[in-house]
Amino acid sequence: MAPTLAVFKLASCDGCQLTLLDCEDELLALAGEVEIAHFLEASSAVRPGPYDLSLVEGSVTTAEDAERVRAIRAASRHLVTIGACATAGGIQALRNYADVDEYRRVVYARPEYVSTLATSTPVSAHVDVDFELRGCPVDRRQLIEVITAFLAGRKPDVPNHSVCFECKRRGTVCVTVAHGTPCLGPVTHAGCGALCPAYHRGCYGCFGPSGSVNLPALIPLLRRDGMDERDVERFLHTFNATAFAKELER
Template identity: 75%
Template sequence: MTAPVRSRPRLGVFKFASCDGCQLTLLDCEDELLPLAADIDIAHFVEASSDIQPGPYDLSLVEGSVSTPEHLERIRRIRAESRHLVTIGACATAGGVQALRNFADVAEFRATVYAKPEYIETLATSTPISAHVPVDFELRGCPIDRGQLIEVITAFLADRRPDIPNHSVCFACKRRGITCLPVARGIPCLGPVTHAGCGALCPAYGRGCYGCFGPSASTNMPAMIPLLRSDGMSDEDILRFLHTFNVHDFAAIEPPGELGEEGADS
């Protein structure tokens, strides 16, 4: 008796408000992606192919934040068509740098940027995908790490949990033998409160971590703020340091009142 032919798992890759950098990370996998492509059916990936197939999908990778009314409807539809949904990158996991609008008047931004603001439909906030639908896993980074991306894809297709570290960048510095920049050189660094994943890329070149992978699981911001001050940063400098790619997440853990009235309103 001939065994039934097992259909290949179906992968969907979707974009919301973002720069496309995390999707390009998947395309840049090249040698790693080719063997994987033989075992899956890439059913929806506009960045890579015009051959778009409808759902359902075994695994959906979502890049970008929810920033427009259309996004709200589309992410719910994608969630309903996906067995597993994984968000990739700072925009999808934390709202991205565009979440700076959450602390200001978006109407003023719109009028400043666009000649015809009345034609632009947008939400007052830029929010992570998890704020609207259940998410099975969040892969952090701006952009994401290609090795971690392949691990996440293979893990979900094999029905196991991805083996992604949940510690801070400081662990990566220790493993690479990198001298601690704040201790040795007084350089401000968010490594102690930032999720690992970049391989301590910036500290390896003498530049303090600026938090592109978002807060780590063991973030201790009340202890971090005085350290940044001791390295010569003003409260305004600290706010700018934190309010970049992962402003939504870092702002959520800033000590109340620690940075004064400016910290509460910015």
């Protein structure tokens, strides 16, 4: 019997699921080796668990999310979180630093109908996770590598170094050294192929912290390149705000 793959969504934009759908030829080959038992973005056909591998996109922002992710964990032999929302709470985790009740009053005409938690948290804050694949969205090559690795019973070959390594690999001139452009590349997890620096823009951290992060050393460089304290705070508070905040607390 073929192993079963399930894909689930919590609070997110669907971008990481769309990355899987965008794999096209690779996805067709994968579909021949596994049974896609639950993937509502692709098909309404659903088979109940247990599942050999479950991918979860999105953060936990409601009590229902928390209950649901526990049920997914119980039905999954392996659980992998995909994307910044599932691994770090996502951009919606900016609520963690604000008054959510005020947000509801300002945004919604009938805020009493909106049920939400005060925080947006990663899946790993609620259940055990076998692997976290970062990115906003995730990289398609890394996603296929993680799926095939778990189905083959081996460890995923996903490097934990920084974006700076990818700049060196593709021969991109350092935007900070050459142009004084603020860049989070030295502290950001590789996976994007150093896309932004290749177009003369600084990395803004969409893959979250790398395996070796030294934010206290980077922040003076950001200030040297024209950022004040508020600018630095905003620079770090994007897709992976809570992950970078944890690094600052260490």
